[in-house]
Every structure is written in structure tokens, then in C-alpha cells.
Amino acid sequence: MKTYRPILFVLSIVLAGVAFFIWSAWKDRLRARDSQQWLSHNNDVIKALDSVQILITSKESAVRGYTITGDYVFIAHLPNYNKIIRSSLEQASRLLADNPQQVVRLQQLRQLLHEKEQFQQLIVHARKVSYDSAMQLTASLKGKNIMDRISVVLEQMKADQQKLLGASIVRNQEAGHQSVQTAIIGALMVLVFIIILLVRLNRDILLRRKAEEELQKSETRYRQFVENAGVITYTADIQGNFTFISQQVKALTGYSPEELLGKHFSVLIPPDWIPKVAEKYRQQFVNRIRETTLIFPIQFKNNGTRWVEQDVILLDKDGRVQGFQCVVKDVTEQELVRQKLQKIEEEQKEYQYRIQAILDNAPLIIYVKDLQGRYLLVNRQFRQIFGLTDEMVIGKTVADIDGKESSTERYIAADRQVIETRKPVELEDVLHLPDGDHHLLTIKFPLFDQDNQLLGVSGFMKDITEMVKSRQDMIAARQKAETAEALQEQFLANMSHEIRTPMNGIIGMTSLLMQTPLQQHQQEYVQMIKQSSDNLLVLINDILDLSKIKAGKISIEKIPFHLEEIIKTLNTAFRIKASEKKLSFSTLLHPAVPHHLTGDPHRLSQILTNLLSNAIKFTEHGYVTLEINVQEQAPRRVVLCFQVSDSGIGIDEKQLPLIFESFSQASSDTTRRFGGTGLGLAITKRLVELQRGSVHVTSKPGVGTTFSISLPFGISTEKEVVHGGEKPAAESHTREDYTGKHVLIVEDNEVNQRVLEYNLQQYNLTVSVVGNGKEAIQWLKKNTTHLVLMDLHMPLMDGFQATDYIRRQLKLTVPIVVLTASVLRNEKQRCLQIGANDYVAKPFAPEELQRCLEKYLLSRKEAVDDQQAVITAEADHPVFDISMLLQINDSKVIGEIYRVFENTVPSGLEELKQLSIKEDWEAVYELAHKLKSSLGIIRVKDLHAKMAAIENNARTQKKLQDVLPMINESIAAYYHVAPMIKMEIDKENVAHR
Numbered sequence: 001m002k003t004y005r006p007i008l009f010v011l012s013i014v015l016a017g018v019a020f021f022i023w024s025a026w027k028d029r030l031r032a033r034d035s036q037q038w039l040s041h042n043n044d045v046i047k048a049l050d051s052v053q054i055l056i057t058s059k060e061s062a063v064r065g066y067t068i069t070g071d072y073v074f075i076a077h078l079p080n081y082n083k084i085i086r087s088s089l090e091q092a093s094r095l096l097a098d099n100p101q102q103v104v105r106l107q108q109l110r111q112l113l114h115e116k117e118q119f120q121q122l123i124v125h126a127r128k129v130s131y132d133s134a135m136q137l138t139a140s141l142k143g144k145n146i147m148d149r150i151s152v153v154l155e156q157m158k159a160d161q162q163k164l165l166g167a168s169i170v171r172n173q174e175a176g177h178q179s180v181q182t183a184i185i186g187a188l189m190v191l192v193f194i195i196i197l198l199v200r201l202n203r204d205i206l207l208r209r210k211a212e213e214e215l216q217k218s219e220t221r222y223r224q225f226v227e228n229a230g231v232i233t234y235t236a237d238i239q240g241n242f243t244f245i246s247q248q249v250k251a252l253t254g255y256s257p258e259e260l261l262g263k264h265f266s267v268l269i270p271p272d273w274i275p276k277v278a279e280k281y282r283q284q285f286v287n288r289i290r291e292t293t294l295i296f297p298i299q300f301k302n303n304g305t306r307w308v309e310q311d312v313i314l315l316d317k318d319g320r321v322q323g324f325q326c327v328v329k330d331v332t333e334q335e336l337v338r339q340k341l342q343k344i345e346e347e348q349k350e351y352q353y354r355i356q357a358i359l360d361n362a363p364l365i366i367y368v369k370d371l372q373g374r375y376l377l378v379n380r381q382f383r384q385i386f387g388l389t390d391e392m393v394i395g396k397t398v399a400d401i402d403g404k405e406s407s408t409e410r411y412i413a414a415d416r417q418v419i420e421t422r423k424p425v426e427l428e429d430v431l432h433l434p435d436g437d438h439h440l441l442t443i444k445f446p447l448f449d450q451d452n453q454l455l456g457v458s459g460f461m462k463d464i465t466e467m468v469k470s471r472q473d474m475i476a477a478r479q480k481a482e483t484a485e486a487l488q489e490q491f492l493a494n495m496s497h498e499i500r501t502p503m504n505g506i507i508g509m510t511s512l513l514m515q516t517p518l519q520q521h522q523q524e525y526v527q528m529i530k531q532s533s534d535n536l537l538v539l540i541n542d543i544l545d546l547s548k549i550k551a552g553k554i555s556i557e558k559i560p561f562h563l564e565e566i567i568k569t570l571n572t573a574f575r576i577k578a579s580e581k582k583l584s585f586s587t588l589l590h591p592a593v594p595h596h597l598t599g600d601p602h603r604l605s606q607i608l609t610n611l612l613s614n615a616i617k618f619t620e621h622g623y624v625t626l627e628i629n630v631q632e633q634a635p636r637r638v639v640l641c642f643q644v645s646d647s648g649i650g651i652d653e654k655q656l657p658l659i660f661e662s663f664s665q666a667s668s669d670t671t672r673r674f675g676g677t678g679l680g681l682a683i684t685k686r687l688v689e690l691q692r693g694s695v696h697v698t699s700k701p702g703v704g705t706t707f708s709i710s711l712p713f714g715i716s717t718e719k720e721v722v723h724g725g726e727k728p729a730a731e732s733h734t735r736e737d738y739t740g741k742h743v744l745i746v747e748d749n750e751v752n753q754r755v756l757e758y759n760l761q762q763y764n765l766t767v768s769v770v771g772n773g774k775e776a777i778q779w780l781k782k783n784t785t786h787l788v789l790m791d792l793h794m795p796l797m798d799g800f801q802a803t804d805y806i807r808r809q810l811k812l813t814v815p816i817v818v819l820t821a822s823v824l825r826n827e828k829q830r831c832l833q834i835g836a837n838d839y840v841a842k843p844f845a846p847e848e849l850q851r852c853l854e855k856y857l858l859s860r861k862e863a864v865d866d867q868q869a870v871i872t873a874e875a876d877h878p879v880f881d882i883s884m885l886l887q888i889n890d891s892k893v894i895g896e897i898y899r900v901f902e903n904t905v906p907s908g909l910e911e912l913k914q915l916s917i918k919e920d921w922e923a924v925y926e927l928a929h930k931l932k933s934s935l936g937i938i939r940v941k942d943l944h945a946k947m948a949a950i951e952n953n954a955r956t957q958k959k960l961q962d963v964l965p966m967i968n969e970s971i972a973a974y975y976h977v978a979p980m981i982k983m984e985i986d987k988e989n990v991a992h993r
């Protein structure tokens with residue numbers, strides 16, 4: 001269309017030009033005709049005027065001839081002249097009717113002609129009379145006068161006409177000029193038009209020639225192709241019968257043209273295809289479709305099939321279809337390839353459909369992106385959760401879809417990480433969607449093709465909103481539980497303190513009271529008080545034990561011990577109790593049982609005590625036995641079986657499963673008859689299980705009961721076992737004389753102050769009492785003592801703070817024994833950590849107190865008594881080793897070395913702690929190294945090894961998180977042993993003195 005615009009433009013201009021040309025030519029013709037008319041008009045006028053002049057002159061001459069001659073011949077035609085003059089005037093007046101000036105002149109002329117006529121008639125009449133009178137009239141010049149005036153008018157008129165004629169000629173000439181110009185312009189336009197037409201024509205001709213050439217070429221090509229490719233051409237009539245077939249048909253079908261001529265085309269087509277093919281050509285015929293193409297199979301004469309492509313053109317003659325012109329070519333190869341491709345494509349589609357179905361039904365958001373981050377595929381969950389359609393997603397990047405979402409950056413970074421590392425990446429995020437916040441866990445992973453080339457990134461997203469919610473709930477619940485637990489722990493500590501403190505007073509005072517002279521009945525009363533308070537204490541201890549176990553606050557120790565010692569103690573205690581009830585009591589320790597074990601001796605004691613107490617309690621006649629046997633043995637481990645049997649009342653079969661429940665007793669009258677709370681077995685069972693053991697019971701009412709306990713232990717060497725550390729309470733000592741020794745009691749409860757005071761005074765000790773930690777410090781600043789007994793829970797300053805202050809600020813190494821009514825799991829640990837030497841639970845047994853006094857006030861005496869024994873014992877000390885130092889035989893040197901130790905180690909450890917808090921590992925490494933050397937001579941258990949570990953961790957920058965705890969442990973260990981070491985050194989000095 002565009003290319004025709006200039007042509008249309010030119011054409012319209014040309015048309016306009018031609019129109020103008022025609023119009024102006026027509027105008028010229030009009031003008032020319034006009035001026036032509038004018039010309040002849042003027043000529044006619046002039047001719048008429050001339051004729052009038054000539055006739056007047058002729059009339060004058062005739063009148064003169066008659067005047068002179070008197071011959072009538074001269075005037076015979078006068079009437080004719082007049083007639084002609086009149087008609088000429090008529091003509092002139094007709095021609096000049098539209099020229100007013102000329103009309104006036106014509107009027108003058110008529111007047112003059114009339115006068116002339118009359119004068120001539122006068123002359124003629126006069127001549128008839130006489131020649132002279134006529135001559136006289138002629139000579140009067142009247143005639144000449146009229147004649148002159150006529151000539152003047154006529155000349156004027158002619159001159160006017162001549163002028164008009166001249167103008168008309170000029171106009172005529174102009175019109176001639178104009179029409180020439182118009183003709184030239186018109187001719188030029190026509191010329192341009194013709195040139196354009198010619199150019200176009202030329203181009204069309206060229207194009208046509210080119211098209212023709214191409215057609216010819218393609219025809220040639222086609223013909224060549226047809227000839228070479230073995231294309232069959234044939235014609236068929238409208239029924240589909242062959243009317244002509246080319247020779248090539250034989251090669252394709254096995255039939256010769258002759259065999260097929262006249263037959264229906266369907267003979268060549270497999271039966272199942274015939275309807276389809278026939279329908280196709282019926283349609284072509286009915287709808288007069290000029291040309292069609294169809295691919296279908298044909299049959300070989302001898303049973304083969306080929307695929308052909310058939311082009312069919314309708315043959316029509318005079319608008320009537322005569323038949324079909326067909327070209328057939330073999331496309332078997334292409335068709336088979338195409339079918340194969342189609343099958344593959346269909347399979348792929350099916351495959352893709354299946355994958356999509358799987359992806360859509362997976363309970364995950366799934367997507368695949370290319371390396372540029374454009375989505376290639378997303379599943380239904382993706383579309384649903386994000387509220388997007390395929391059109392909004394496919395081919396787009398995250399930034400395209402939602403560049404505003406703050407997490408977009410993170411997602412893009414994660415994609416990049418997957419592409420760079422070729423490893424999966426996991427991230428958790430919160431998406432703000434219309435229906436609320438969704439927590440999504442995304443796992444992105446790389447996709448590889450067969451050649452291990454990175455294809456893209458795929459992602460699975462799981463909506464973990466529910467999970468996160470329940471996780472948060474769980475955290476909240478745990479926090480609540482922890483808070484509750486902490487409260488429970490606090491409550492337990494308080495309860496324990498509150499109950500045991502007065503119990504301590506009651507028991508202590510009762511003991512003291514019993515030692516005073518009393519009357520018989522008073523002694524009985526006091527005895528009853530003692531028994532009741534003992535029972536109460538057992539009950540309190542049971543309840544606290546159970547609560548501790550239930551709260552998971554009991555930790556099982558793993559220390560070396562002598563099994564024999566425990567059995568001996570139990571034997572002593574229960575032999576007495578059994579004999580009180582006239583029962584026989586025996587213990588049997590099987591020879592195969594190893595004597596040195598590691599485990600928890602206290603808990604074992606407690607378990608066996610429980611079982612033996614019950615056995616004695618529920619037996620009226622007969623025996624109670626304790627038998628210990630090996631159940632399993634390995635080189636370093638052993639499982640022992642403890643059997644407590646009695647010949648007592650036994651337990652009903654139905655009750656057996658219940659006896660291990662808290663507060664449960666076999667029969668309701670048990671309490672009435674035997675007392676008890678039903679807690680003992682519950683505690684026993686739990687303690688056994690805490691040690692990974694098991695309890696078993698067999699019983700027969702009226703015959704007896706056997707409790708069997710299996711417990712695993714480690715086997716220790718004799719050397720590891722601490723001697724004397726845990727001396728059995730029952731093993732009573734003769735009371736030592738501590739004359740000259742001083743003990744400081746730090747205790748807020750006045751009753752307990754008194755109990756302690758009285759107790760200690762029995763050992764001839766001097767005692768000072770202060771009410772809290774602050775007072776203790778004040779006291780210690782001014783005085784010295786040999787032992788501090790420190791309560792933990794006190795107002796103003798508690799035992800922890802006071803102990804810490806004594807060790808760190810006052811730098812005193814005086815032994816401190818903590819007395820506490822608390823049962824908290826780590827309290828003992830804490831006491832030792834801050835530098836206390838020992839720990840005694842309240843209410844304490846007098847034996848326990850005695851043990852402490854022996855341990856911390858007697859050692860010097862023993863050292864003097866048996867120097868050698870002490871040295872050996874200390875060399876084997878499980879907590880520290882100063883044997884190297886003791887090899888130096890100069891006590892002064894030993895003292896100096898110790899002072900250096902005392903001055904450098906605690907401050908060094910403190911500095912180490914600060915450095916590790918600052919994470920200055922280089923400095924930590926150097927200082928730890930230095931301290932390790934200092935600790936080489938006075939070896940504190942573990943401290944040397946700990947320094948080595950700290951040094952190593954700091955140097956290699958590994959496990960740095962362990963360093964600070966190790967330093968804290970080292971500090972605690974130091975303060976724990978420092979007083980002991982000091983004591984040893986002092987002893988040494990005494991010995992050397």
C-alpha cells in the first residue's frame with residue numbers, strides 16, 4: 001500500500017492537470033468563438049456603413065447627371081438606391097443595437113439622409129422646371145453641406161467600429177496565446193503522466209518477466225525433481241478410477257500402469273485407510289477445493305506398505321469437474337521418522353505430565369529455575385500459596401515477580417550459593433501472605449544434566465508454620481517447666497533448710513540432755529523424744545530423697561570403695577537390731593566378689609539399709625540374711641546380686657506389684673502394726689534404677705520374702721580407694737582431746753549455735769560464735785582459729801560469699817567445713833569450688849562432726865607420731881602430690897618454693913581467666929605454659945593436665961569454648977587443695993624442726 005502512495009499522488013495531480021487543461025481549452029474555444037463573432041459583426045457593420053456611403057455617393061452622382069443632362073436615365077434607379085440604403089441602415093441598426101453611441105449616430109445619419117433626400121427631390125423638381133433653377137439650388141452648397149455632415153457621421157461610426165475591431169483582434173490574439181500556454185502545460189503533464197506510466201509498465205514487465213523466469217526455473221526444477229524422484233503422476237475420473245498413470249507406479253506399488261488403468265484407486269490403499277482417503281477427496285470434490293495434500297499408506301502388490309504424499313488438483317473444464325490430477329511421492333522415510341518423533345514427543349509429554357502430576361500432588365512447594373533465576377516450572381502448591389498463575393511466573397525471576405519482598409535478596413543469594421558451591425542450601429523464612437505469615441523451610445539444590453553440567457536450581461519449600469508454632473509452644477512450655485523446676489528446686493532447698501534446722505536443734509539438744517544426770521522417768525521421756533525425732537528425721541530424709549529423685553536432682557557418684565567395709569558396717573548395725581527382736585542375722589559375701597569397686601557406696605548403703613530394715617521390721621521369728629554374689633563378670637566390670645531374705649510375714653501376691661509405689665503398703669494395718677510411710681521401697685527401686693540395676697521380689701505370705709537387687713560396678717585397684725575418707729558412722733572413736741585448739745562457728749540459728757557449741761566443748765575445744773559471714777570476716781581479720789564451721793544460709797552475708805572472701809581477699813588457708821541443711825545437687829560441688837575443704841549435711845550425726853575434727857585438727861599430731869606414714873599417704877593423695885617437693889631435704893627451701901607457688905598460681909589463674917574472657921588466646925597460651933611449669937613441682941590433681949590442655953587449645957585455637965570452664969575448674973581445684981597443701985607443708989616444717 002505504501003509504495004502506491006506517490007503514484008496515487010502523481011496520478012491525482014495529473015488528473016487535476018488534465019481537467020484544468022480541458023477546462024481552459026474549452027474556455028479558449030469560447031473566447032475564440034466570441035472574438036470571431038465580434039470580427040464578423042464589425043465587418044458587417046462596416047460593410048453596411050460602406051454600402052450606405054457608396055449608395056449615397058452614387059445617388060449624388062445620379063442627381064448631378066440628371067441636373068446637367070436632364071436625362072431621366074440618371075434618376076431612373078433612385079427609388080432602388082433608397083430601398084438599399086434603408087435596408088443597409090436597418091441592418092446597421094440591428095447590429096449596433098447594443099452600442100448606444102452608435103445608435104445615436106445612426107439616428108443622426110437617418111436624419112441627415114432624410115434631409116439629403118428631400119433636397120435632391122427639390123433639385124430634381126427644379127430641373128424639371130429649368131436647368132438654371134436646378135443649377136442654382138446645387139450651387140447653394142446646401143447639398144454639399146448635408147453630404148459633408150453625412151460623411152463625418154459615417155466616418156465616425158466606421159472609426160468606432162474599426163476601434164472595436166482592433167480591440168477584438170488583440171483579445172483574439174491573447175486568447176490564442178493563452179490556449180498555447182495551456183496546451184504546453186497540459187502536454188507537459190501528460191508527458192509526466194506517460195513517463196510514470198511507462199516506468200511502471202516497465203517495472204511490471206520486468207517483475208513479470210522475473211516471476212516468469214522463476215516460475216520457469218521452479219517448473220524446471222520441479223520437473224527434474226519429478227523425473228528424478230520417481231514421482232508418480234496419474235489422473236482419475238470423478239469416481240476415482242485411474243484414467244492415466246505414469247510409468248513410475250511400478251517401482252512404488254509393484255503394479256504396472258496397465259494393470260491399474262480403469263481400476264478404483266482404493267485397490268492400492270489398506271482397508272482401514274480407505275474411508276478416510278475416500279472422504280478426503282469426496283470433500284474436495286463437493287467443496288470444489290482446488291488443491292489438497294494428504295499423507296497415507298499404500299499397499300505393495302506383494303504385501304508391503306509405503307507412505308506416500310499425494311497432491312490432488314481438481315481438473316475442471318468449463319466450470320465442471322472432470323476428474324483429479326494427482327502427484328504421488330514416496331515419503332516413507334520421512335513419515336517413519338515423523339511418526340517416531342511424534343511418538344517420542346507424546347511419550348515426553350506423557351512423562352512430563354506424570355512429573356507435573358507428581359509435583360502437583362506433592363505436599364511441597366516445588367519449582368525449577370534456570371541459571372539466570374527464571375522459573376521454568378512450578379507446581380500447584382506454588383501457584384496456590386503465592387496466588388500466582390503460570391503466566392505470571394514462568395520465564396520470570398523472583399525480582400520480576402516481587403522485588404519489594406525483603407526476602408528476595410536472600411533467595412537470590414541462596415540461588416547463587418547453590419550455583420557456586422553445587423551443593424544444597426537450606427533456609428528458613430517468613431513470608432507475609434494475604435492469609436497471614438507463613439514459615440517456609442526451603443531446600444535449594446542444583447540440577448545437573450547427563451553430562452553433569454549444571455542445568456539450574458530446583459527448590460522444595462515446606463510450609464512449616466504449624467511446626468514452628470508447635471516448636472515455639474514447646475519452647476514456651478519448656479521455659480515454663482524450667483521455671484517451675486527452678487521454683488521446685490528452690491522450694492526444696494528452703495523446705496529442707498526450714499525443717500532440718502529445727503530438727504538439728506531438737507536432736508542435738510536431746511543428745512546433750514541425755515548426757516546430763518537425769519531421773520529415771522526423765523530419761524525415759526528423753527529417750528522417747530530421741531526416738532520420735534530420729535523417726536521424724538528418717539521420714540524427712542525419705543521425702544526429700546524422693547523429691548530429689550523425682551526432680552532428677554540426685555546424681556550417682558562413681559568413686560572407689562571397699563564393699564567389705566560397707567557390709568561390715570551394716571552387719572554391726574543390724575546384728576544389734578536383729579538381736580533386739582531375737583532374730584538371727586547373717587551376711588554372706590561370696591569369695592568371688594571383688595572387694596575394690598567403683599560406684600556409689602552411699603546409695604548402696606542406703607538401699608541395703610532400707611531392705612534390711614524392712615526385713616527386720618516385718619519378721620517376728622526366724623532369720624534375716626544378706627547374701628552377695630557375682631552375677632556377671634568382665635575384666636573391669638562386675639554385676640553383683642544382693643539378696644535380702646527373711647522368714648517374716650510375707651507379701652500377698654496381689655500386693656507385690658504395688659509395694660514399689662510411693663506411700664503404698666501391703667496392707668492397711670501395716671502402719672498400725674509396723675509404722676512406716678511406704679516410701680522406702682519406692683526410693684530403693686528408683687535408686688537401683690538410677691544405677692542401671694534392677695529389683696526383684698519373691699514372697700509367700702507367712703513364709704518369708706526375698707528381695708534381689710542387681711547392680712553393676714566398676715572394679716578398682718586397691719590403690720584408688722580412699723581410705724578413711726568415708727569412715728562409717730557406726731565406727732565410734734574414742735574421744736580425742738583437742739586442748740589448745742580453737743573452732744569458729746558461723747551460724748545464725750541460735751539453737752544450732754548452742755548445739756554446736758556444746759558438742760565442741762565436749763572435745764575441750766575453745767569456741768567462738770558469730771552470727772553471719774560478715775561477722776566471721778571481721779572476727780578472722782583480728783583473730784586466728786584452727787577450723788571454721790560455716791553455715792551456708794545466713795542473713796547479711798551467706799556462707800558462700802564468706803568462704804570466697806576468706807580465700808580470695810583475706811587469703812587465709814584455714815580449713816573451712818561447710819554445714820548445710822540444703823539438699824541441692826550441686827551445693828557440695830559449689831562449696832568445694834569456692835574453697836571450702838569439706839561438707840557436712842545438717843542435721844549432722846555427732847560422728848560426722850567428730851570425723852571432721854579428726855581430719856582437720858589432728859593431722860599434725862599424727863604427722864609427728866608417724867612421719868613416714870604421713871609422707872607415704874600424702875604421696876598417694878588423690879587430690880594433690882607434693883612428693884617431688886618433699887624430696888628436697890631443706891624445709892626452708894620447701895617453704896620458699898611453696899610461697900612462690902602461693903603467690904603466683906592463684907593470681908596467675910585469675911589473670912588467665914581475664915585473658916580468656918578477652919579472648920586473647922596468644923597471652924592465654926603463654927600464661928598457661930608458665931603456670932604449667934609452676935604446677936610441675938607441687939602437683940594439684942588435674943591442674944597440671946588442665947593447664948596443658950588450656951595451653952594446647954589456646955595455641956591451636958581449637959575447642960576454645962572449653963578454655964574458660966577449664967580455668968574455672970582449675971581455680972576451684974586450687975582453692976580446694978591449697979589449705980591442705982599448706983597444712984602438709986606446715987607439718988613438714990614441724991617435722992624438720
Ligand code: ADP
Nearest residue numbers: 614615618650659665666676677678679680681
Ligand atoms: P514402709 O516400710 O515404710 O511401709 P516400704 O516402701 O519400705 O514402706 O514398704 C512398702 C510395703 O511393702 C510395706 O509397708 C510392707 O507392706 C511391704 N514390705 C516391704 N518389705 C517387706 C518384707 N521384707 N516383708 C513383708 N512385707 C514387706
